[in-house]
Amino acid sequence: MVRNVHERRLPVPAATAGTLLDSLAGPEDRLWPRRTWPAMRFDRPLGVGATGGHGPVRYSVEEYVPGRRVRFRFHGPAGFDGYHEFEVLPEDDTACRLRHSLVMTTHWPAWLTWPLFFRPLHDALIEDSFDTATRNLGLPLPAPRRWSVWVRVLRALAQAARPRARRAG
Numbered sequence: 176m177v178r179n180v181h182e183r184r185l186p187v188p189a190a191t192a193g194t195l196l197d198s199l200a201g202p203e204d205r206l207w208p209r210r211t212w213p214a215m216r217f218d219r220p221l222g223v224g225a226t227g228g229h230g231p232v233r234y235s236v237e238e239y240v241p242g243r244r245v246r247f248r249f250h251g252p253a254g255f256d257g258y259h260e261f262e263v264l265p266e267d268d269t270a271c272r273l274r275h276s277l278v279m280t281t282h283w284p285a286w287l288t289w290p291l292f293f294r295p296l297h298d299a300l301i302e303d304s305f306d307t308a309t310r311n312l313g314l315p316l317p318a319p320r321r322w323s324v325w326v327r328v329l330r331a332l333a334q335a336a337r338p339r340a341r342r343a344g
Contacts, residue, residue, distance in 0.1 A: 189265035193242025254285025
């Protein structure tokens, strides 16, 4: 069983942070780091039943509580059996936590691809997403982070593997 959780405390009311969640995959997405990662895209606006994903990761919206939580059920890559979700958790009237959880059971080939390929990229993407949220709320960023060497290598390999026509467009 894989349980991967990232959290960031935000010194803003939950309703304010919730607007970031509601912008996911939209034209003014203020949560997903689409400038540096494949964009999150769906076949329709964010809502239960919307299907899409980002890069090779495919999923559909299983639950959506505006401003509070959105859960995505995996359809791919092969061997991912579970979900990932963003939540906004109120602490008090002036602060909240933005949480991303990934919970799944892995089957072949994911028992190999998750730890070697997807997990390092996932962890970097989610932290970049939290940085995007922080920036879009006008808050100071935590200490600067750099992607690990392994994440940079994986991204370079993924970029090189993309068909030439897709890279141009």
